[in-house]
Amino acid sequence: MRDVTPLGGSPGVPPDPADSATAVVDDRGIVTGWSAGAEHLLGYPYDEAVGSPVTRLIAPDAGGGRNGLPTLNGPGTTVLLRHRDGRHVKVLVRAYPSVDHEGRTQRFLVATPSEQPPPDPVTADEAFAQCRLPVMVYDSALRAVRATAGAVRILGLSEERIRGRRVTDILPPHLCERIEDGMGRVLATGESQQFHVRGRARRDAPEKVWSVTVSPLVTPTGEVRHVEVSALDVTEQHLARERLALLNDISAQVGSTLDVMRTAQEMADVIVGRLADFVTVDLLDSLYRGDEPKPSTTSSVPLRRAAQQSVLPGVPEALIGLGDVDDYPEFAPPVRCLATGRSSLHGTQDEAIRNWRRADPERAGVVRRFGIHSIMVIPLRARGITLGVAVLVRHQREDPFTRDDLFLAEEIGARAAVAVDNARRYTLERATALALQRSLLPSRLSAQDAVEVAHRYLPARTRAGLGGDWFDVIPLSGARVALVVGDVVGHGLRASATMGRLRTAVRTLADVELPADELLTHLDDLVTHLAAEEDSTADHEPDLEVSTDLVATCLYVVYDPISRRCTAASAGHLPPAVVRPGSPPEFADVPPGPPLGVGGLPFETAEWELPPGSLLTLYTDGLVQDAGHDLGNGLEELLRCLGHPGSGPLETLCDELVRTLLPARPQDDVALLVARTRAFDAGRVATWDLSSDPALVADARAQVLAKLDAWHLPDVAFAAELVVSELVTNAIRYGQPPIRLRLIRGAALICEVSDGSGTAPHLRRARTYDEGGRGLLLVAQLAQRWGTRHHGGGKTIWAEFELTEPDS
Template sequence: MSPWNAANTWTAWSVPESADPRGPLDLAKAATVVLDARNTVIGWSPAAESLLGHPGEAVIGRPVDVLLGSHPADSGRRTAHDLPPSGTDTRMARHRDGHAVQVVVVVCPLTGGGPAARILLIAELESLRLSETRRAMLHGLTTQSAIGLAVYDTDLRLTWANTAHDREVGRPLAEYRGRTADELYPDGALLTVDCRTLNEVMHQVIDTGEPVIDLHFRGKLPSDPEKDHVWSCSYYRLLDADGRVLGVCEDAFDITDRYEAQNRLALLVEAGRRIGTTLDMSVTAQEIADVAVPDFASAVTVDLERAVLEGGEPGTEGAADSVYVRVAARCDPRTAAETALPVPCPDEGEPLPGHEGEPVRRVRYPRGSLQLRSLASGGRVVDENTLVVPLRTRAGTMGLVTFVRTGRPTVFDNGEVALADELTARAAVSIDNARRFTRERVASRTLQRQLLPQHLLQQPAVDVAHRYLPTDDVTGVGGDWADVIPLSGARVGLVVGDVVGHGLQAAATMGRLRTTVEALARLDMAPDELLTRLDDLVGRSPERHPGLLEDTADGGPSGAGGLHPDVAMGATCLYAVYDPVSRRCAMARAGHLPPAIVKPDGSCAFLELPAGPPLGLGGMPFEAVETELPEGSLIALFTNGLVEARDRDIDDGLGSLSRLLSDGHGRPLEELCDRAVAELRPDGAATDDTALLLVRTRQLGAAQVCVWELPAEPVVVGRARELVTGQLGEWGLDELAFSTELVVSELVTNAVRYAGGPLHLRLIRDRALLCEVADAGHTSPHLRNSTVEDEGGRGLFIVAQLVQRWGTRYTSSGKIIWTEQEFPDGAEGTDGV
């Protein structure tokens, strides 16, 4: 309000510097009081009425003392008459409702209104203090804040910016005022909204009035064109008092360091999720390359020492001279043409274990390269756009990871080097685990190959074919096996077994059981007796060999297959003996699946054979079943891996096997094995290994077997020699007559003297000449060294010198002493009949 005097004429007055026109003492806002020379109120503004509550008609004409008191520190001793002629003073004013208001009074002298006439500008002290705080805050935001502030008009052209914004742009406001955001940052990109440019974001804010908060924007500063920066930006619309749109305000804070730290943390989280998902070294190496490209590097290669890929220990000395193989590589296609990496060359060496059929990609490092420097020093080496980090374990350096950057800021800073170390360390742990697994798998397979039969010898008694399918590469080798064991009397032993579990322990246990079965079988034990002996040995193994049957699975006794006697289904076995002369087959099983029997007419059935307990449990007897089989019958022995799967019930598998054997019983056994594997194991790999043994029976007829029953009398010895000599003549084996007469004479003599009759003499023309003498005795003769004084005891020793093998087997009615002689050169055995 303009001042006026008593005569209502305009007068001039001066405002002191304290009256800031932008604060509460602005003439348009401050409470204005005009006094004459006697300090009588002659002017009262609406702002004064608002501040103190007195209307103008109640105040004009009254002394100002009724409104203004003394200074707060003067205890009421001063009055309005003590106001200075000009300047600023602090007073206590009286509000209409009676309470005191502390105010600041600016005294402005009037000219033309008398020597003491003046105008008072009055403001509440608290309002003034608040205004000063606001001004200080605005000044700080303008000159000291780290947040860049900019104002764009409705045409999105920059009109004002603070000092922080000037620093980001790298030049004063006058040089870039009037430009749009897209002109200031032509290569920038938004990271968190669907809009493509900052101009589009600000248009959206102006049109909708909705602010945009914490928008992430990536771009390059004109002052630092080599490095990408990331800002957290917010935008809100500016309105005047009438609600008209003036433009949009932007505040931006450089969060480059925080953003990169978050990205590194996210990359580490992603690495933890994606690296080391398998126990394959090449896959793990490729995983680190896939994680790092393109967010961390333009290209990544992973090279491993060849010995490590084969499961060996990494080299500790002379690592630079070792052979390194490129196992993984990944390159950003946008910068592939600019990326220079060590070039692998073909290696004509043997394929790596587990990578049969794949080329070996050996790498040659140029002299003086970062890779050779890293191998020599054992540490990481960085040179602007290339970072080489060794894959290290406590044993040594397994390989190298090379990170390359092109087409972007190429320098690896300290944080990025630390991130590369962490990524490589994680990969090194996983690769080392895979290396140890590869070593154990190679050892397991080697051991298993040595322990499994390399091929099954064809026997005159049967035709055989077999298949062994290991489990998948991850689970490792198992403990299934099948075997065919030649026995005395042209008989053959058939065995199939299953040690639950995988790995070295399972393979070793399988080898022990297979060897034990073969040794017991050659003692001509009946199937039930053999399984009883085997069960006893397995049951006593933990006492004598604590590591033999425990921890056969990788998980220990509580894992997939410990063979401790307390663990059910640790090991199972089925043993059968087939006699081609009588066509009888005796079988017994220890917890194993029963065999499938296919008759020549194609009918298939699973033999009803008492199950018996698994090996090692003890306390339960095993029971053998003997059955007569027509010539040409098919016997299928198998483990549960063939008929059981996670997605297939075992009954369905047995049904499929039965149909397959029935339909193809007349086919060659090798073809039938292939068909069984293809139908029941179509995918090859499974969680359990598989053994399959197919046997087609034969019969030895009258042309190959001669049997005579003789009384137990001394005179029968000569008769036995005559019968043998005559039969050998008919077979064209006269060259064996002399030795065979001596053998028969000694065996029959012993039977007559020590065992009693009746006696049975049998000759079998198989792949060798078999001679058997059966009697009713249960005492077996044995070799001994006779002295010169002894009258006897030399006969069995002479027999042992004349034959290739000899032995004793027991029957329900007595025993059989048997010998085996090779045919002379040119003589024909079974194959020639």
């Protein structure tokens, strides 16, 4: 824009409209231009001012001239203008003639409040020079032009020495490169840049964090010839954000598992590189067993290394490995910290550290080799118990630890200690529950002839703890066997204890020889009574957290190797998988029934025949249902795995099922029971139908002796003959037809006498002059086991005799 002359003044350049109250008035006295400064001065918005007569803006007593404007003389004329709110504003107005785009004359008016003196360039220059903030001006060649007193103080150079030098001549390389790049972008684009840099402004200054702003300095013609660089020390704010972020990461990342050592390692991993260069975490040895920490009775305290981490690869500063024990002398800072529960901050020349180095030459060598200069020792305390200590070291970072760093480390130690203590408590509870559960589950399954079995029990590895899954194999009379799996809903000690009570009840009811549906009915009554007891406990002891939603599932299967038939009943449990030789696997159609403790519906039984070599697979839902797949997919995968079981070992099949169906860390307990059926051929069973004639007792004895002789079992002949004689006599005398005698040769010799009466005999002690009452006592003395089972056609009294020679 060419120079113009203000009316009555000397040539000059009009001020920037963005910084003044300016307006444009055409030759008719109409306002055609209106700046933001004018709006701020008089209150009229642009839309309201433009197009209106200029006389509207002039006070009535201001006088008028050409086109309604007062006569403007000299470098400026004082004029009273009218504000939008009605008050008068006294301003100094200067007018500049110009033409519009069509060549018509107009005036460019600049108004300044008369009470504001014009800026003093000398004062502005002094203000820049004396500014305490570090501000510098660079030209387009990126050379310093001006520097404030703050910049001089920070850089340690006078303004004369700074002037004409590039940033690369003043600042360290890692700082100046980023700043020069920012200045280049500002000169090219005219847009401000803001970024953070970290380092030392000069060699002897401490490391700080600076917020650097690079701004363009624009000439009146809009050209960027200079840039202004200002730096603000934001070290404290940056450190506060770093500390807050570190604490947040400690809370988010430490304690992701309930493993003591893993929790300690997570703490070390988060700290290294952000607060310390090398970290060790040592815990009391008792924590690894889940026990309560106990004070040491010796002069030294053994601490086991739970975690260590370093900024250097391979953690070369460590003297021991993970899991090893480090014996600290009683005067060492870690031991003092463990005893007092108070943290400490040390330099390597502190007396405590010097004494420690003298007592431990190997550790002193590490201090010298890596240049360790600052040490913090903090306790890991949770719920009033000191669990261990953490040692934080600096050797790569030159700045020593500060009191603020110590406070931060104490907060980190407190949060990490809670996570470690949670892991310790979980370890203790899990060990207790697992010991209880193992004591309640069968340690080994008793030998029997009906099936070959293999089993697996896998406890859950989650925060919820162990569940209430169980299994059992119960030998029954007549060479039969009962296969049982169950699941108590819930986790923890309560579920394990309830599981033990239910397993004991199932064994007791199985010994009574109850049918499967009746057994589950009695078991359901037991669960209902247990729930009522817990309700009563919760009412009388409200401070105890007693869960009263006691629910369980159970599957009870009985297999008879003689008839080769299975009978099963289910209380809300998943059906067993059945694989017959040469046939695809399938699930048995067992009516599910309600879970135990729910009640409301009767239990039903299902019965089917199994050829020898068939597979029965009983399991809990943890095997087929997980976060990775739903129940339907899990059941399909189970059948697929059972599609080609072959005749190999059942242990191998169990391993394959576990490996295929379960993740590395099961979310729920898993009980698995696999049985391969056997069958007794006709040569191992002898059956005689007897009439009610007492004279046939002798014939029955003779037939039994003959069969035992054919089976080469002379050792049990005498006892078996007496027992058979007694049982057959009782059946003829007190029972009802039909009467049947059966001998079964298996792992033991079994004698059974059945009749049509439902009345069961009872063992009693006969008095001196009683003529009877001694028969069952004789049976109990001669047989290894004996008992009575009822069935739809009456009852069966049985007795077992141990065989001295194994069955070949």
